């Protein structure tokens with residue numbers, strides 16, 4: 001694997017994507033099975049692609065993308081991590097290996113128990129594993145000493161059973177990946193419009209006049225979204241991208257599933273306007289747009305013309321406009337330009353497109369949600385949409401584009417450390433047992449509780465918290481403090497090596513595999529970013545008879561811990577229809593769940609805000625004002641010496657899963673330890689391309705957080721900002737550097753000092 005930096009000239013998708021898909025499918029050691037798998041991805045009678053949470057186009061022949069293909073072939077591999085592998089590799093030695101090496105070993109074959117004395121994982125039977133968990137949980141002084149983590153791939157059925165187990169045990173401690181991801185979207189949208197989800201459906205993208213994409217890299221992370229954007233741009237919809245970097249997928253796209261585009265090299269340009277704000281500068285940019293809209297509206301009214309604001313909508317459905325207008329008026333252009341890093345002229349161009357659109361959608365992802373002022377930024381996006389009544393009508397609305405394929409569904413079915421009272425009341429009534437009422441821990445609070453020794457047992461339904469969470473060394477210490485850590489996983493990862501005093505790995509089936517239980521083959525359900533709930537059924541043969549479904553594993557744990565008095569867990573795991581009956585009885589919108597799943601394509605859960613029902617404290621959609629953040633850097637960082645770092649994904653990774661060492665669209669090959677920096681800044685710091693640097697983060701607790709061995713790469717990025725891949729940079733993110741009200745680590749704005757290491761320059 002040779003390292004090189006070579007700018008990518010092609011469109012996103014295109015032959016590059018086809019070549020890469022082929023390579024990953026052939027490299028999976030199960031090529032024929034994987035091709036069959038791909039053809040069943042996102043089909044009515046197939047499985048939901050575990051790649052991302054974008055919706056499915058109904059009636060499409062096949063529907064997968066390059067990165068979905070990687071996710072599918074990565075899961076459905078013939079390679080296995082066997083007891084012999086663990087006999088050969090002591091845990092302390094596995095810790096020296098890369099994340100790529102760990103996952104590359106294949107699927108975990110059997111339940112494993114960590115023997116501290118020998119430093120090896122050893123096989124354990126399922127019953128013994130469940131009994132061990134039972135013993136630990138019965139020793140806890142309080143149910144809140146248990147932490148139940150979820151990564152957003154779990155099915156609705158598994159997640160529902162998991163939250164039921166936790167609540168019957170007595171805790172609301174459900175830290176989840178959402179706390180590290182889109183939490184700010186949930187918080188901001190709930191406060192603004194009374195529902196923490198997006199208001200649009202896939203069809204809205206076909207009916208919109210303008211789509212504003214903030215802080216998101218769909219070419220890599222939601223490739224199927226490019227089809228929607230391409231179709232929209234072809235029919236004249238203006239696409240405006242706000243991104244700290246020039247991402248190829250937002251510039252140009254050729255559909256690898258369209259022969260015409262592939263053979264004639266007719267790629268489509270995506271964005272009609274592409275603006276690159278500073279990290280964290282989007283709130284200022286959106287306020288600038290709002291300021292212009294308000295000015296133009298006032299001028300139009302003065303001329304006796306119709307204004308730009310949707311006054312009918314504002315009067316009937318919103319409150320707080322006057323205060324918001326005062327705050328906008330108080331925000332100077334100088335502040336807006338300084339903080340956004342965009343000129344007034346650029347913001348003017350975006351505002352003209354916005355003002356000209358009868359129907360507009362705003363989408364966003366991690367570039368918006370992983371800052372200190374993320375909730376305020378999302379509120380500002382909502383403010384803008386409210387000004388022009390851009391919610392609820394076709395072709396208009398708000399669209400947080402989710403991460404994990406079922407993270408939204410997990411929340412809907414109860415993975416929530418702050419459950420609402422109505423939900424707990426329903427559970428209590430249906431199961432005839434009191435539910436815990438005190439709020440539980442989010443991801444950061446859970447890590448702190450383990451660090452303090454308050455929480456003693458950690459169970460993870462998927463994910464890889466040791467690598468995904470901030471402050472890597474602190475998170476490792478927190479896990480090490482636990483009496484027991486349990487990972488329900490498909491593949492070997494860092495969290496199996498950074499463990500508590502005792503540790504278990506429980507191997508589970510993946511989304512693409514058949515799941516046969518006592519009543520026969522089972523299917524599960526998921527919810528996409530557009531609140532569509534539908535069935536998913538795997539087609540591949542599991543690569544080991546020992547692996548169990550997540551649902552069966554949770555049922556096994558619950559039965560060992562709680563017995564079968566209140567719930568017959570094993571009976572539920574024998575037939576998932578029975579779980580769905582409980583869901584139907586306790587979750588609004590899931591009435592007659594099993595019957596409604598017969599509809600091809602599933603059903604729409606609905607969205608109250610899209611129907612002009614405002615479940616907020618005021619009963620209206622709320623404008624929210626306030627000043628722009630005073631600073632984007634923490635107080636101890638001075639702009640001359642410090643840079644702001646964003647930590648992001650390469651094209652060849654799925655969160656902490658590293659598929660390969662290339663980041664094709666950004667021109668990086670064979671390596672991940674790179675630091676993107678503006679050429680002027682490289683010169684100003686007396687560095688050169690290829691220099692090896694270390695980064696030290698600036699935070700006020702006196703702890704030194706640093707990473708080294710990153711090579712400087714010249715890149716078109718705003719001066720003062722730098723970018724590098726996650727999870728390698730997680731040691732730099734202080735645990736308590738979190739978003740206001742969202743408590744999400746500020747993974748997209750970390751103040752760092754950059755120092756040259758005295759090594760050879762290589763490129």
Ligand SMILES: Nc1nc2c(c(=O)[nH]1)N[C@H]1C(S)=C(S)[C@@H](COP(=O)(O)OP(=O)(O)OC[C@H]3O[C@@H](n4cnc5c(=O)[nH]c(N)nc54)[C@H](O)[C@@H]3O)O[C@H]1N2
Pocket residue numbers: 051052067181214215216217218220221222242243244245247277278279280281282365366367368402403404646647648649650651653654655748
């Ligand atoms: N193949 C693949 N698919 C995935 C994932 C994966 O790792 N691999 N992860 C899944 C998950 S869990 C999630 S949450 C999503 C993540 O999807 P994204 O949010 O697209 O993920 P990131 O790589 O973090 O990219 C952040 C983007 O925002 C930009 N950005 C960063 N900061 C700012 C800012 O302050 N302002 C603006 N305007 N732009 C900014 C970055 O340049 C980058 O383009 O993808 C999901 N899908």
Ligand SMILES: Nc1nc2c(c(=O)[nH]1)N[C@H]1C(S)=C(S)[C@@H](COP(=O)(O)OP(=O)(O)OC[C@H]3O[C@@H](n4cnc5c(=O)[nH]c(N)nc54)[C@H](O)[C@@H]3O)O[C@H]1N2
Pocket residue numbers: 103150151152153154177178180181182366370403404461462463464465468469470488489490491492493508509510511550647648649654655656657726727729730733747
């Ligand atoms: N610095 C920085 N940190 C970040 C982010 C960032 O942008 N920057 N992004 C954050 C975001 S958005 C997220 S969502 C989190 C992700 O955090 P997590 O969800 O915890 O991490 P993943 O890497 O998605 O988890 C991968 C592991 O899940 C297991 N797995 C895969 N499929 C399945 C399955 O079907 N069932 C089960 N039980 N296990 C499975 C495999 O063993 C694999 O190793 O990371 C966050 N951390």
Ligand SMILES: [Mo]
Pocket residue numbers: 177180181182402403404
């Ligand atoms: Mo995410």
